[in-house]
Amino acid sequence: MEAIRTRIDLAGQGRSSAAGEREAVFEARDVSVFYGDQKAIDSVNIEIYQRLITAIIGPSGCGKSTFIRTLNRMTDLVPSARLTGELRYRGIDLYGPRVDAVEVRRRIGMVFQKPNPFPKSIYDNVAYGLRILGMKKDLDERVEKALHAAALWDEVKDRLKDSALGLSGGQQQRLCIARAIAVEPEVILLDEPASALDPIATSAIEDLMHELKRDYTLVIVTHNMQQAARVADMTAFFGLDVSPDGSRQGVLVEYDETEKIFTNPSDKRTEGYVTGRFG
Amino acid sequence: MESSHGDKGAVFERTRGRFDRIGDPALKAITFSAAALAVTILGLIAYELVRGSRLAFDRFGLGFLTSQTWDAIHNQFGALSLIFGTAVTAILAIAIATPLAIAIALFLTELAPKPVRALLGALVEMLAAIPSVILGLWGILVLGPFVQNQIEPFLSSTLGFLPFFRGQHSGTGILTAILILTIMVVPIVASVTRELFTTVPSELREGALALGATRWEMVRGVLLPAARPGILAAVALGFGRAVGEAMAVLMVSGSTIGIHLSLFSHTDTLAARIAGQYNGSGTNLQTSSLVYLATILLVISLAVNIGAQLLIRPIDRRPRGRRIALDRALETQGMSAD
Amino acid sequence: MPEPVFSLRTSGRLRRRQLVSRMMGALAFGAALLAVAVLAIVVVSVASRGASALSLDFFTKSQAQGFNPSGGGILFAIVGSGVIVGIATLMALPLGVLVAIYVSELAPPRLARVARLALDITNGIPTIVIGIFVFTLIVVAHGQSALAGSLALAIIMVPLIARATEEVLLLVPSAQREASLALGVSRWRTTFSVVVPSAMGGVLTGTTLAIARAAGETAPLLFLTSLGANSYADANPLHPLQSMTYVIFTYSDLSDPASQAKAWATAFTLMCFVLVTSLAAKLAMARYRKKLGG
Numbered sequence: 006m007e008a009i010r011t012r013i014d015l016a017g018q019g020r021s022s023a024a025g026e027r028e029a030v031f032e033a034r035d036v037s038v039f040y041g042d043q044k045a046i047d048s049v050n051i052e053i054y055q056r057l058i059t060a061i062i063g064p065s066g067c068g069k070s071t072f073i074r075t076l077n078r079m080t081d082l083v084p085s086a087r088l089t090g091e092l093r094y095r096g097i098d099l100y101g102p103r104v105d106a107v108e109v110r111r112r113i114g115m116v117f118q119k120p121n122p123f124p125k126s127i128y129d130n131v132a133y134g135l136r137i138l139g140m141k142k143d144l145d146e147r148v149e150k151a152l153h154a155a156a157l158w159d160e161v162k163d164r165l166k167d168s169a170l171g172l173s174g175g176q177q178q179r180l181c182i183a184r185a186i187a188v189e190p191e192v193i194l195l196d197e198p199a200s201a202l203d204p205i206a207t208s209a210i211e212d213l214m215h216e217l218k219r220d221y222t223l224v225i226v227t228h229n230m231q232q233a234a235r236v237a238d239m240t241a242f243f244g245l246d247v248s249p250d251g252s253r254q255g256v257l258v259e260y261d262e263t264e265k266i267f268t269n270p271s272d273k274r275t276e277g278y279v280t281g282r283f284g
Numbered sequence: 285m286e287s288s289h290g291d292k293g294a295v296f297e298r299t300r301g302r303f304d305r306i307g308d309p310a311l312k313a314i315t316f317s318a319a320a321l322a323v324t325i326l327g328l329i330a331y332e333l334v335r336g337s338r339l340a341f342d343r344f345g346l347g348f349l350t351s352q353t354w355d356a357i358h359n360q361f362g363a364l365s366l367i368f369g370t371a372v373t374a375i376l377a378i379a380i381a382t383p384l385a386i387a388i389a390l391f392l393t394e395l396a397p398k399p400v401r402a403l404l405g406a407l408v409e410m411l412a413a414i415p416s417v418i419l420g421l422w423g424i425l426v427l428g429p430f431v432q433n434q435i436e437p438f439l440s441s442t443l444g445f446l447p448f449f450r451g452q453h454s455g456t457g458i459l460t461a462i463l464i465l466t467i468m469v470v471p472i473v474a475s476v477t478r479e480l481f482t483t484v485p486s487e488l489r490e491g492a493l494a495l496g497a498t499r500w501e502m503v504r505g506v507l508l509p510a511a512r513p514g515i516l517a518a519v520a521l522g523f524g525r526a527v528g529e530a531m532a533v534l535m536v537s538g539s540t541i542g543i544h545l546s547l548f549s550h551t552d553t554l555a556a557r558i559a560g561q562y563n564g565s566g567t568n569l570q571t572s573s574l575v576y577l578a579t580i581l582l583v584i585s586l587a588v589n590i591g592a593q594l595l596i597r598p599i600d601r602r603p604r605g606r607r608i609a610l611d612r613a614l615e616t617q618g619m620s621a622d
Numbered sequence: 623m624p625e626p627v628f629s630l631r632t633s634g635r636l637r638r639r640q641l642v643s644r645m646m647g648a649l650a651f652g653a654a655l656l657a658v659a660v661l662a663i664v665v666v667s668v669a670s671r672g673a674s675a676l677s678l679d680f681f682t683k684s685q686a687q688g689f690n691p692s693g694g695g696i697l698f699a700i701v702g703s704g705v706i707v708g709i710a711t712l713m714a715l716p717l718g719v720l721v722a723i724y725v726s727e728l729a730p731p732r733l734a735r736v737a738r739l740a741l742d743i744t745n746g747i748p749t750i751v752i753g754i755f756v757f758t759l760i761v762v763a764h765g766q767s768a769l770a771g772s773l774a775l776a777i778i779m780v781p782l783i784a785r786a787t788e789e790v791l792l793l794v795p796s797a798q799r800e801a802s803l804a805l806g807v808s809r810w811r812t813t814f815s816v817v818v819p820s821a822m823g824g825v826l827t828g829t830t831l832a833i834a835r836a837a838g839e840t841a842p843l844l845f846l847t848s849l850g851a852n853s854y855a856d857a858n859p860l861h862p863l864q865s866m867t868y869v870i871f872t873y874s875d876l877s878d879p880a881s882q883a884k885a886w887a888t889a890f891t892l893m894c895f896v897l898v899t900s901l902a903a904k905l906a907m908a909r910y911r912k913k914l915g916g
Contacts, residue, residue, distance in 0.1 A: 111496025315724030387653035415838025528748025
């Protein structure tokens with residue numbers, strides 16, 4: 006399949022875009038998400054680029070978490086959830102008839118808002134995915150590599166057999182990242198990964214994300230604008246639309262390089278949010 | 285306003301009537317007595333049973349536990365055959381029931397569509413509510429013949445080379461008793477386990493699935509290990525029930541003393557033998573031997589019960605929300621998690 | 623540069639893993655189906671055999687005279703069961719509620735723990751053992767009586783009632799207690815005028831469940847209120863009385879069809895009572911929990 010290339014046209018800016026020659030890893034065309042009859046997200050069109058950090062920001066209830074969960078088919082876990090439109094991952098329709106959600110989730114990993122290590126040892130947490138996938142050769146090396154990549158190795162190398170529940174919040178979250186990395190995904194989705202952590206742990210996670218960017222595509226949902234400004238290359242602002250019958254849906258208002266979103270947004274609503282006038 | 289020097293507290297006391305004032309300590313005293321009574325009864329049970337078995341204990345001592353004889357004519361009694369029967373029926377019943385119960389609980393929490401869940405759960409609990417004498421009646425008159433005419437011949441023809449499947453087909457005996465006990469135990473273990481599964485936080489499930497695990501891999505690798513202590517407690521509960529069941533076993537076991545290997549053989553258990561002798565035993569020694577049996581049964585059930593409590597205690601240290609939910613789980617069987 | 627071809631379809635190892643997962647799901651479904659099937663078989667067996675032997679006579683006549691078991695009914699077995707369980711409830715209800723109040727409202731944590739433990743242990747004691755206990759306590763000296771049977775059933779019921787009461791007491795929002803206490807109402811008045819009324823529904827359903835359980839007990843009654851029970855016309859608690867469970871048990875032993883029919887009919891009646899009351903109580907309990915925001 007031909008690689009999909011897109012250039013972001015920054016009309017009138019004259020700057021070359023960071024996303025310039027990059028592949029689009031995700032391509033959403035007119036994607037809407039319903040829970041039963043209620044529309045949660047309306048008609049999103051977006052491309053997410055390889056090896057960039059893309060942040061999704063917006064006020065609460067605008068569907069950020071819902072949208073990120075469509076990217077690895079975690080929305081399947083809600084029986085009434087439905088997706089319309091087309092969501093492609095490297096050219097393949099994620100919701101196509103023969104696509105196996107389990108395989109999707111192996112390639113597109115996820116880290117959750119509240120660190121959720123399994124009640125097992127640190128080693129077994131990271132090894133869990135590896136054992137399932139049959140990557141049992143060199144288990145020790147793989148675990149070590151993942152823990153290194155999550156910047157956790159030095160802190161836990163002497164207590165790999167200890168329970169993961171004994172780690173601090175920030176360490177647990179990095180463990181969850183290590184666990185996700187161990188199965189060698191191509192993308193890592195992070196749903197408010199630092200919102201349950203203290204500022205020091207948060208900045209550790211943010212530094213880690215800069216490192217991870219070299220090898221993975223990252224998509225992060227955050228309610229913290231400063232975090233998005235610090236960390237993301239591209240930023241998507243989701244807002245709330247009120248339709249004539251009074252129901253509210255999340256919509257993609259603006260999507261652009263982070264710098265532009267925060268310094269010179271095109272849409273009034275974006276401007277209102279990032280300057281703190283609402284939300 | 286005039287201030288009262290000295291006895292300031294009296295200002296407040298004077299406004300409450302005498303009746304009202306004694307209410308609090310009275311309530312405390314009354315309810316304390318009630319609680320004390322409940323605790324005392326437990327002690328009294330142990331005391332009375334030991335006292336009642338005195339005669340038999342003086343006569344047979346601990347040898348009672350190793351003697352197979354139960355002979356009313358010669359006034360010789362021993363519990364070994366009954367202990368064997370109890371052990372075999374209860375252990376095999378729980379062995380069959382546990383995987384079934386866990387499977388049912390898994391179905392109810394992971395696979396069943398929402399509207400079906402409540403209905404199915406209620407049906408499973410209804411199975412537990414059926415009085416044991418009715419199950420016993422069904423056991424003798426319906427299950428028994430079926431076992432005799434279908435199951436036992438089948439087992440004889442396929443597995444008859446094993447010593448466990450030899451002998452006459454009578455429809456009563458160890459096999460039928462195991463089947464009836466399994467029917468009684470499954471709903472107990474299933475409802476407790478099911479409530480237990482609902483206490484496992486969904487983040488754990490999601491974490492496993494997000495890594496690309498199949499549903500079964502999530503269950504086996506995360507859900508079951510997380511619920512393990514509770515499952516063990518549920519199994520202990522079920523085991524206690526199986527050990528203590530008198531009526532249904534009495535009706536289908538054949539009430540025969542003797543230790544045999546075959547599942548088709550007649551047997552008897554501690555509880556069933558006691559129940560079976562209600563018609564009045566001949567001698568004081570026989571009665572005392574029955575009480576001795578009851579004491580053994582009490583010891584076993586206490587051991588199992590306390591074992592289950594110990595298993596639950598570590599769970600107690602987990603966050604509040606989980607403890608309340610575990611409480612709810614055990615409460616379906618009338619227990620608390622304290 | 624052209625992307626290597628890859629797919630998100632099930633293949634190879636994943637196919638096997640998915641197969642295993644699906645198989646396990648099927649097994650779980652099978653187990654649930656089996657449980658429901660067994661329930662259906664038992665209920666239908668009892669219902670079909672029992673319903674056909676029912677008649678008005680069955681409920682209104684006492685046992686037939688002499689050895690001929692056909693004709694006549696189980697009126698006094700029903701009466702007996704009613705008396706035995708009724709007296710047991712009268713004993714167990716206040717005791718269970720009082721213990722629950724102590725444990726949840728008034729006791730220091732350590733004592734509360736001891737009491738709860740005692741109740742749990744009592745709950746786990748085989749009912750035949752409790753029967754033997756009351757036997758050595760009362761019957762050896764004074765002979766059998768319905769009262770003895772009631773005592774045994776009461777011991778069985780108290781932990782159930784106490785547990786259910788404790789649960790609903792805990793469900794009453796502490797805000798209500800605090801409001802009453804802050805008004806200067808004494809502790810005991812608060813308990814009885816605010817907490818207990820709120821919890822009453824739960825207490826009743828818990829008691830109903832305990833009654834359903836007690837009504838189905840046979841083992842304890844064997845030693846306490848069975849022999850010489852006058853099956854013709856007796857409701858005196860000081861005498862041994864018949865009970866429905868005992869009737870089922872004794873008639874099951876006989877091989878003539880009339881007796882067996884009687885056993886089935888009694889079983890059917892008892893089963894209906896127990897299942898309907900249990901189900902109703904559980905439904906009420908669930909709705910009650912929801913109402914109190916449990």
